[in-house]
Amino acid sequence: MESMEFTKAISGLNGELAVPGDKSISHRAVMFGSIAKGLTEIRGFLQGADCLSTIACFRRMGVGIDNLGDRVLVHGNGMRGLKRPAGLLDCGNSGTTMRLISGILAAQNFDVTLTGDASIQKRPMKRIIDPLSMMGADIASVNKNGCAPLRIKGRRLTGIHYNSKVASAQVKSAVLLAGLYAQGETSVTEPALSRNHTELMLRHFGAAVNSCGATATISPADELFGTKVAVPGDISSAAYFIAGALMVPGSQVLIKGVGINPTRAGILKVCRDMGADLTLLNENHSGAEPTADLLVRHSPLSGTVVEGEVIPTLIDELPMIAAMACTAQGETVIKDAAELKVKESNRIAIMVESLNAMGADVTETEDGMIIRGGRPLHGAEIDSHLDHRIAMTFAVTALCADGVTAIKDAQCVNISYPGFYRDLEKLTE
Numbered sequence: 459m460e461s462m463e464f465t466k467a468i469s470g471l472n473g474e475l476a477v478p479g480d481k482s483i484s485h486r487a488v489m490f491g492s493i494a495k496g497l498t499e500i501r502g503f504l505q506g507a508d509c510l511s512t513i514a515c516f517r518r519m520g521v522g523i524d525n526l527g528d529r530v531l532v533h534g535n536g537m538r539g540l541k542r543p544a545g546l547l548d549c550g551n552s553g554t555t556m557r558l559i560s561g562i563l564a565a566q567n568f569d570v571t572l573t574g575d576a577s578i579q580k581r582p583m584k585r586i587i588d589p590l591s592m593m594g595a596d597i598a599s600v601n602k603n604g605c606a607p608l609r610i611k612g613r614r615l616t617g618i619h620y621n622s623k624v625a626s627a628q629v630k631s632a633v634l635l636a637g638l639y640a641q642g643e644t645s646v647t648e649p650a651l652s653r654n655h656t657e658l659m660l661r662h663f664g665a666a667v668n669s670c671g672a673t674a675t676i677s678p679a680d681e682l683f684g685t686k687v688a689v690p691g692d693i694s695s696a697a698y699f700i701a702g703a704l705m706v707p708g709s710q711v712l713i714k715g716v717g718i719n720p721t722r723a724g725i726l727k728v729c730r731d732m733g734a735d736l737t738l739l740n741e742n743h744s745g746a747e748p749t750a751d752l753l754v755r756h757s758p759l760s761g762t763v764v765e766g767e768v769i770p771t772l773i774d775e776l777p778m779i780a781a782m783a784c785t786a787q788g789e790t791v792i793k794d795a796a797e798l799k800v801k802e803s804n805r806i807a808i809m810v811e812s813l814n815a816m817g818a819d820v821t822e823t824e825d826g827m828i829i830r831g832g833r834p835l836h837g838a839e840i841d842s843h844l845d846h847r848i849a850m851t852f853a854v855t856a857l858c859a860d861g862v863t864a865i866k867d868a869q870c871v872n873i874s875y876p877g878f879y880r881d882l883e884k885l886t887e
């Protein structure tokens with residue numbers, strides 16, 4: 459795959475843009491629409507490779523899905539209307555697809571095997587195998603290594619109360635979706651509240667879901683009902699322009715219609731803690747999801763501590779936050795973030811190695827990193843390891859580094875943000 463080169467943005471990032479639809483919400487809209495009765499109309503759907511994997515999986519199970527570009531129509535089959543797919547279901551690079559679908563498939567009346575690319579075949583699936591098995595599911599790692607491929611034989615399920623060791627919306631969602639089909643109530647308690655899009659959207663489709671602190675409870679349902687879903691802009695995609703504008707002198711960027719659900723918006727708090735000039739305008743709602751326009755101006759930043767309950771609310775933004783901390787004065791400590799090691803790549807090891815290659819001073823710790831900011835950055839050769847968030851982080855970091863930064867396999871941004879480089883160029887031209 460191709461390498462792309464980036465250099466300093468002399469006059470900053472300037473202008474306005476709308477980032478594509480939220481990845482987590484786009485996945486869920488297709489999944490819940492597929493098992494609902496009637497039509498679901500999704501606006502602002504993210505046309506990234508991960509969400510297209512979800513569409514492909516449900517089409518293979520007999521669901522009619524019209525992808526009309528910005529609008530996606532899902533002709534739901536009802537909760538018990540999915541069909542056994544011929545052959546394997548391919549989840550591509552998408553952890554959300556694999557883990558959430560597993561919760562649904564555990565309760566069907568057919569058997570199926572889920573697979574995906576090389577990266578997803580290394581990611582931990584025991585975290586869903588364990589709770590789903592407790593509910594009576596027959597789900598196993600084909601190679602007995604706790605990873606995909608996963609073989610799932612549909613079974614009758616029983617509700618459980620599950621105390622999750624990790625704050626993971628994918629684990630929580632897999633268990634809640636299985637709970638839709640189970641006998642009796644199902645609840646999940648997390649060590650800290652993870653993104654709550656599943657809870658909010660399932661309610662919108664007619665399910666009985668309750669949230670109390672870090673516990674979500676679901677009652678079994680006979681049917682879900684198709685509905686309209688307007689997907690807000692993805693704050694995880696906006697994060698690159700927020701950070702870019704803060705880091706590069708002369709910048710002022712307006713990012714319109716971004717989802718600011720508090721279980722996702724930890725990056726806004728961290729930026730403010732670091733001294734960011736960041737204003738929310740036009741606060742509104744897309745269904746149950748809060749939105750706003752974000753006005754961001756270049757700001758002198760200072761180091762901070764990112765830890766504890768805020769971590770799940772910015773987990774995908776931590777690579778960009780780490781790079782931003784390199785341009786801040788003083789020390790930034792990121793901890794309680796061991797989950798970063800089991801994302802599309804080991805994001806702790808790769809961030810530490812790559813930032814240091816650009817002249818930063820970053821030390822790896824067991825569950826995060828320590829960044830001593832303020833050192834001048836220079837261009838380097840960066841291997842994205844086919845991780846979309848690593849590629850986008852370094853395309854932005856290059857804008858405040860001397861010399862040329864070359865990013866290997868840069869096109870992997872298509873996973874979550876196909877137009878990323880075009881949008882970045884528009885702001886810097």
Ligand code: S3P
Nearest residue numbers: 482554625626627628629773774
């Ligand atoms: C997601 C949850 C998070 C996040 C991922 C999307 C979701 O993963 O990193 O990009 O849509 O539920 P975990 O649940 O594994 O933390």
